[in-house]
Amino acid sequence: MDQVTELSYALDTFYFLVCGALVMWMAAGFTMLEAGLVRAKNTAEILTKNVGLYAIACIMYMLVGYNLMYPGDGALIDGILGSFSALGKADNSAADVIASGGDTYYSTLSDFFFQVVFVATAMSIVSGAVAERMKLWSFFTFAVILTGFIYPMQGYWKWGGGFLDAAGFSDFAGSGVVHMCGAAAALAGVLVLGARKGKYGKDGSVKAIPGANMPLATLGMLILWLGWFGFNGGSELKISNVDEANAVALVFVNTNMAAAGGLVAALLLARAWFGKADLTMALNGALAGLVAITAEPLTPSPMAATLIGVIGGLIVVPTIVFMDRKFKIDDPVGAISVHGVVGIWGLLAVPLTNGDASFGAQLLGIGTIFAWVFITSLIVWLAIKKTIGVRVSEEEEYEGVDIGECGLEAYPEFAKTGD
């Protein structure tokens, strides 16, 4: 019996680690997606932003974020504020596990590993929205604060067992805690930053600024799709019995179906509305489907999951267009639309298939998370603007931020060494 308990622990720990590794791979997805959707002269900088933010997220979460989000019994203000301490290397002993009768079923450090990659995901949503005109080090400064403090605080309120959780707010894998959080921070950043030069004409016209590399963008989306199996699948948190294994399988299927539904819906809508099969809308559509199902990938049937994704795809296309046309909010990759607006849809869809959820609790969660993240982010962005500045100079923006911020070009030519 003890052997089964130990094996079960090992399997569940392994499951966390593999799912965490899949979510880590989403960093490559965001990096490639964004690299493909910006102009050539700004590519090296966005690559640097993405690899940098991932590393910063891991370090900040280890130093302070994790225990702020999961203080266990050690919360400073129960339900509201976690604890301030760094991650140590202590873990459960075999004796502890057996004595718990299986209640302790995974390694503490595997839990950290699984959680840390989620923080990085939230932060990388911001990098796409502020692309091509933000100072690199201002971005990194913001990353330190979002990953170390802003994200963990609202994460505690739901997943750490805080007041949102107690109020019945339901968010399985993070349509709110991760995706809408990232989008709210991105929105605050874009409002402080302003649009790219030349994006909007004085007469209100919108100028297209096409991305330099469609293959990279597409690769990025497919990598994200794969990583999302870990994102949603791992959030079931356990696999080592029949019920849990079945649940995980359903989550994988629903995640896949929602992405498929979102992609097809967005592609059809783009064809009907613009007359062409816009690849970038198809990519955003698939991601929208994934974001939509993330709040609840377990209770819907595969057909329902597909529909949830379809609606996500149908929402994201007009949102992207009207963000530009009506609100003049310049978001080069559509991050705010995909992760924010559709994140809200995902959270509102939960009560449709999950009887334990309610619209009231969902609205409370949406409002709380959005307000917290948006307001604190706004304050941080404004503080950064006042001190080191957020925007590159006009000259640098025309030249391309690769040269100004990174001192190298993503696609260099006509260069000679020496002298």
Place this chain on the structure above:
Amino acid sequence: MKLITAIIKPFKLDDVRQAVADIGVQGITATEVKGFGRQRGHTELYRGAEYVVDFLPKTKIELAVADDIAEQVIEAVINTARTGKIGDGKVFISNLEEVIRIRTGETGAEAI
């Protein structure tokens, strides 16, 4: 007829295109080029090693225009493409011997 060739900063292309269209120029060819005049390039550091990039991205435009609007077009190009900062570019004017429209065979002023 004149062939007006201009090397301009890439981000000025739209403004120049608009300005010459307003005068009545109907066709324009644009090429992405790299070049330098007196504007120096820059030195970059790649993994600790220096390298020099003399050639800067520019856009070359070519316009075939009738003699009677040539002066106006040249002025429009210069005024729109100028930023006052180094690297604004140059305009080259040459005489155009003949122009032929491929589709119809029209020549001279009708082909412009």
